[in-house]
Amino acid sequence: xxxxxxxxxxxxxxxxxxxxxxxxxxxxxxxxxxxxxxxxxxxxxxxxxxxxxxxxxxxxxxxxxxxxxxxxxxxxxxxxxxxxxxxxxxxxxxxxxxxxxxxxxxxxxxxxxxx
Amino acid sequence: xxxxxxxxxxxxxxxxxxxxxxxxxxxxxxxxxxxxxxxxxxxxxxxxxxxxxxxxxxxxxxxxxxxxxxxxxxxxxxxxxxxxxxxxxxxxxxxxxxxxxxxxxxxxxxxxx
Numbered sequence: 722x723x724x725x726x727x728x729x730x731x732x733x734x735x736x737x738x739x740x741x742x743x744x745x746x747x748x749x750x751x752x753x754x755x756x757x758x759x760x761x762x763x764x765x766x767x768x769x770x771x772x773x774x775x776x777x778x779x780x781x782x783x784x785x786x787x788x789x790x791x792x793x794x795x796x797x798x799x800x801x802x803x804x805x806x807x808x809x810x811x812x813x814x815x816x817x818x819x820x821x822x823x824x825x826x827x828x829x830x831x832x833x834x835x836x
Numbered sequence: 837x838x839x840x841x842x843x844x845x846x847x848x849x850x851x852x853x854x855x856x857x858x859x860x861x862x863x864x865x866x867x868x869x870x871x872x873x874x875x876x877x878x879x880x881x882x883x884x885x886x887x888x889x890x891x892x893x894x895x896x897x898x899x900x901x902x903x904x905x906x907x908x909x910x911x912x913x914x915x916x917x918x919x920x921x922x923x924x925x926x927x928x929x930x931x932x933x934x935x936x937x938x939x940x941x942x943x944x945x946x947x948x949x
Contacts, residue, residue, distance in 0.1 A: 763941050777936060827879035829878060
């Protein structure tokens with residue numbers, strides 16, 4: 722089966738610019754996650770969707786970050802305006818459901834550099 | 837809140853050496869525990885998991901046992917290969933965290949031929 726797809730793989734922008742990332746989860750997976758992984762740290766959950774509804778966005782900086790999953794399939798994450806500290810790898814993951822036992826399948830990530 | 841602490845890297849071993857990567861956790865509920873691996877240039881993938889105390893997860897020669905008494909989930913492999921070079925992440929998920937998965941900082945492993 723096809724894995725989680727993300728694009729672009731790399732992005733370089735200047736601070737105060739905007740950027741958008743796209744994710745297409747594994748077919749049939751109801752739950753979609755966006756993580757931020759800063760160099761040397763583990764992934765940190767930004768937002769979790771169950772179908773097209775938000776389950777958890779408690780760690781999403783809502784003044785600059787937004788995400789949507791309009792048809793319950795693919796998703797976009799946007800940063801506007803970007804700050805230097807947003808430089809990180811943005812990971813998308815999906816799982817069949819959202820239970821505590823469920824394995825998450827990760828995409829290759831988008832590496833963002835903010836200059 | 838829930839948290840995961842794993843040993844700092846990098847860990848450098850020779851081929852066929854024994855591997856241990858320590859992981860301890862703090863959780864208010866009854867978490868499931870996971871080890872994910874990230875090979876160079878790839879996304880994270882699940883290596884193994886355990887969902888209750890005393891369970892042993894295993895895959896590709898790696899093992900980890902869920903120890904509730906010591907709140908630990910150490911990763912072990914008896915004989916590492918060069919192809920095991922990667923970053924390893926310990927993680928937990930439980931209902932008191934809304935099933936949010938909390939990851940450790942990761943441990944980079946280098947295996948020399």
